Amino acid sequence: MGEELEVEKLKAVKVLGKGAMGSVFMVEHKNSHVAVKVVDKTRDAAGGERGRWEMKVLTRLSHPFLPTLLGSFESDTLMGWAIPYCPGGDLNVLRYRQTDHVFSPAVIRFYAAEIICALRHLHSIGIAYRDLKPENVLIQQSGHLTLTDFDLSRTLTPKTIPNPTPKTDYINNVTGPHARPRRNFLCKSRTKPNATPKCARVSPVTRRKPSFCFDGERSNSFVGTEEYVAPEVVRGDGHEFAVDWWALGVLTYEMLYGTTPFKGKNRKETFRNVLLKPPEFVGGRRTALTDLIERLLQKDPTARLGYARGATEIMEHEFFRGLRWDLLTEVMRPPFIPSRDDDVVPSAAGLDIRAYFRTSKSPPSLPPSPTSVQFHKSPSLPEF
Template sequence: MDPLSRPVGHASANQSAIQSPRTPSKSQLSTTSAAAALPASMKTNEAKTFSSITNHANLSGRSSTRSNSLESSGGANKPHTGRDVRWEAIQFAIARGTIGLSNFRLLKRLGYGDIGSVYLVELRGTNAHFAMKVMDKASLASRNKLLRAQTEKEILGLLDHPFLPTLYTYFETDKFYCIVMEFCSGGNLHSLRQKQPNKHFTEEAARFYASEVLLALEYLHMLGIVYRDLKPENLLVRDEGHIMLSDFDLSLRCSVSPTLVKSSSVHVSSGSGGGGGILDDESVQGCMQPSTFFPRILPGKKNRKSKSDFGIFVGGSMPELMAEPTNVRSMSFVGTHEYLAPEIIRGEGHGSAVDWWTFGIFLYELLHGTTPFKGQGNRATLFNVVGQPLKFPENPQVSMAARDLIRGLLVKEPHKRIAYRRGATEIKQHPFFEGVNWALVRSALPPHIPEPVDFSQYASKEALPADKKGPDVGGDKNDVSPPENKNESYIEFEYF
């Protein structure tokens, strides 16, 4: 089959899902402009969806909610959010009983995508705000996308990283799946790029964002997760200016066995498949569910030798951890046209190297304000990805180190691509990232700090206290028309 004639835009159980054209796609948009960012045709429909969710919460109460809070949020704080007051608020609500839609007040829609919409919500009785992704069960089932929703929920439950989302709780009703996550006030990186002079970032700013994305991808690969949907729209900006990688419904879960690499050589031939001595060369298993994580650092005690016998200090450096799921193969046709790797378009099967291709496209877009293979239409874009060489415009000018890294990432044959075997370790050592203190990236000063959100604009307009609201029985739970006397708080929803 002609790879450029493969069907796109229709997801199936095999995850054939291409997002095009470039859209906000599930990401949280800025709270100050979310309504304006919606297509005009979406606003009326969204008002109905909003009221449907609200009415469902008010009428069903807690009786129809099935909570998975113990699995998703747990009893202990995750390390990087140990002093997060939102954790305390959620855990307090869970301690009082099963948590569900009735515990939250919907304030504004932040974004929408293929499998659900994301809302800014407030936990009732607190000042804690969250982003809640709401997915309609019937819609997912009718489009064979239940697996994608399940995949995203499972992956979010695994994550504990400063540049990845925090899952506070998950629950479902008879109508909706709901994922409660961290709210990012700064919108997405695509919108932020559009506001830059000439619509591109400085090289210093691009290095900052790329370094945080690189650490997030490294962590995901260590967990056996191939992300597959990297683009600025899926990078959200937190209150303090650091980023958060979002949207995992197109991700692939595999097993991976991290190993140590003796050599710390910076320059490794791109066709060598890595380099250095691997202490355990059986480092990757095939694709499976769920992911497994088997760190193999040193031999057992009986056969353990001295550190020098294993070359622990080769060239005066510690060995490198390699955790790249290179052997995974997927035939899914997923992604965004401008970011698709050639092996996906050609239908050859793909693995974790697609994330390094998209990382190259991502870095190119941050520096130049456009993607390198964009054509007049989607078909032309796919043709350019497969058949056209990489070119750099004369302006804006970027450093030779930046161009060299992008060239190494945008190699059309995945096995020759930088990081194919050694993953993020090889990219970290590239001259483009010279001077980056990887241990202190989280403490670096961001190039942009979002304006704080004034949550007082969402002050409650409810006529009755939450515990004295209308009856929990009667009425049509699927009613989407604005009731006149049922709940006055509907007024703040109907204009979305």
């Protein structure tokens, strides 16, 4: 569970992020820096419940590409928890620093592989992540990745499929039969680098009867970031772990082209594209990478790569041929390594966290985390 922290002794060095659920601070603790996420329970009735859920998830994680719970606190008004600080910022900030705002296939291969490993661990303990996006993929000091923000995750019972046979028809995009009205739902909107995430109630969309068989547990809640939401979530069919593989397809497409494949002029058009529009690949030349993306972005979850045998199916794809999955954690020179944060403001110049929530939402005395994160680029990716 981590140690018990004393909020009155925590001095924030700077704000790392601010979202609908709470604010994240860099805090100096025991001569090192940690990230502390704090929820104001007086402003969000569900904040305490969601915060306890996220801490519960963190206590179950044991993986090099996932965070661990270092400590926590709770008072009448605030609750918070500490996880390791990642000085490299998030994958979205790093992508914007690249030429043309895209990564090379070799870099995509490395990052996608580490994300697959993290999701495989989550799924193995029955947790569907449900909020994969570049802003939730952080870069550790070592240059390796870690996923963060588990407030939308959900425990699901894994499905059992006797003698699973991988789907071979990855071309047809199945959207399901008849539609019917459904209720409003909760969705996160997409943000630019270091922008404040927003939650919004969106307009009702159609809901379809389940078009696939599933003998495990499904969730019928609508959660996620709109550009990454899977078709079965938009339709309200009920969903399971395959939504994470859809989001991986969207994220991989974005790393390759610098934009998400289904973004429309507004939320309604985005959802229509998610349901009906096939992903477009620039140039028309098919590669192992575009094939991987296309197989992950199947509208029908039962045809989606990863549905039948989970991460194993994806790891066996041609794009990852020759990759030594067991040596990923031993790669000493990842594509980009953040420089040491030597100019961090001392904690004495920081702010009491309780005062931060009492006085204002964004006090000028506490500078936000800069977007100009410095990275050292490896000359070439090592073989692994």
